[in-house]
Amino acid sequence: MMISNSVKPSLKSLGVAKRQAITDVVRITPLIKENSLPLLIQATVEGVNLVAWAANNQELIKKSLLQYGGILFRNFQVTEVAEFQQFIRVVAGELLEYRDRSSPRSAIQGKIYTSTDHPANQKILLHSENSYAANWPLKIFFYCVTPAQQGGETPIADIRKVYQKISPTVLEKFAKKQVMYLRNFGDGFGLPWQTVFQTNQPEKVAEFCYQNHIKFEWKAKNKLRTYSIRPAIAKHPITGEYVWFNHALFFHISSLETNIRESLLAEFKEEDIPHNTYYGDGSPIEPEVLHEIRTAYQQETVVFPWLTGDILMLDNMLTAHGRKPFFGNRKVVVGMAEAYSTDD
CATH class of the missing domain: 3.60.130.10 (Clavaminate synthase-like)
Structure with missing residues (x-):
């Protein structure tokens, strides 16, 4: 208008x-x-x-x-x-x-x-x-x-429409199981935990994790691993519309550039790479499901x-x-x- x-x-x-x-x-x-x-x-x-x-x-x-x-x-x-x-x-x-x-x-x-x-x-x-x-x-x-x-453009996508493009079977599975985010810090790849949590004090990290429902474990040499389980689907607080609201694809190892992914897997076990995602019960997200999600984003970009x-x-x-x-x-x-x- x-x-x-x-x-x-x-x-x-x-x-x-x-x-x-x-x-x-x-x-x-x-x-x-x-x-x-x-x-x-x-x-x-x-x-x-x-x-x-x-x-x-x-x-x-x-x-x-x-x-x-x-x-x-x-x-x-x-x-x-x-x-x-x-x-x-x-x-x-x-x-x-x-x-x-x-x-x-x-x-x-x-x-x-x-x-x-x-x-x-x-x-x-x-x-x-x-x-x-x-x-x-x-x-x-x-x-x-x-x-x-x-x-250098900033692509955007309506996640109401992304949600609508994902099959009911996949939506139902994520609604039931949710998403698990696995993150590792301190191996020289990705962000260090000091940057992520904006503190140099492990006790402050522990406090943040407790407050935000994040499971964590300290590994050797001041390295940190965290796990969190979050919803994959959200309801907008004002419009009431359902949206595809998660990092399931973004954090999944398959989303890394091929050379980076291969280098990481050559050096680390899968559970030690900087970040990855699973269903909330720890089971792997199927390649065909990841492809469907990726396609839904692409179609709405x-x-x-x-x-x-x-x-x-x-x-x-x-x-x-x-x-x-x-x-x-x-x-x-x-x-x-x-x-x-x-x-x-």
Whole structure:
């Protein structure tokens, strides 16, 4: 839909400093096709302050996010990470610390992080942020400071539709058995436990594990192994829709690049590799099931190029995200908000 005046306005004539719904300076339409994420909210005049616009259009943003699962804000006046942080606070409250980590990230400012420090030549599969954990953010935000020279897109997928594409037999099995996540730390591969748990103290790790229903064991030479069993299917707390919400495919050894997988299996037993997934009873997830899940994600994947200043807002329980390999300098930062847990 278009929400604009017939004559292209200037900010001065609109008086955007006044408290008003500034919908006359934006164009709202699906980015790619009807009924598909993300929804594009694009400023049609220069200098529109995103924080001010969002503050006056919160109900529109909230309803649109639940409908589409993701909103791309484009052409707004956002030039600093501090403004991105302020925008998150306006639409979702205080930002969350990144703990129980699975991706290497560096702090940029406050609780804003690099989206990932993963090598540029490797892709990151679609996943739902922290869906392997007892707590996760309901909202996740990405801000493109500098797009890559080539590649580096953030693919997204509606996990309501992913759920609908998975066969009832597979859904029923995961609903009954859940997912077991096995992780090993300290062998020089993957993240060290000190980074994952943001502490150097084993007793703090133990406390975190007890609080978050994670079984753990310390191995020789200060190495750590953890096990956790989590649901594979979730119900969105607001819409009531069922979603495919887990890291079953993402953490499975079959998702590693072939050369990396072969190198790890040549050096370690399967139970000692950095991460793997099983059914909750410890039985292996069948190759054909993994293929079905992978296909469902692929069929729902949406990809678009980043532009400087873009902000992507995702409902983490409606939309998965990933990253394409890239060439050249790329700076995309991330912030998360609205903690939710299996106990809520």
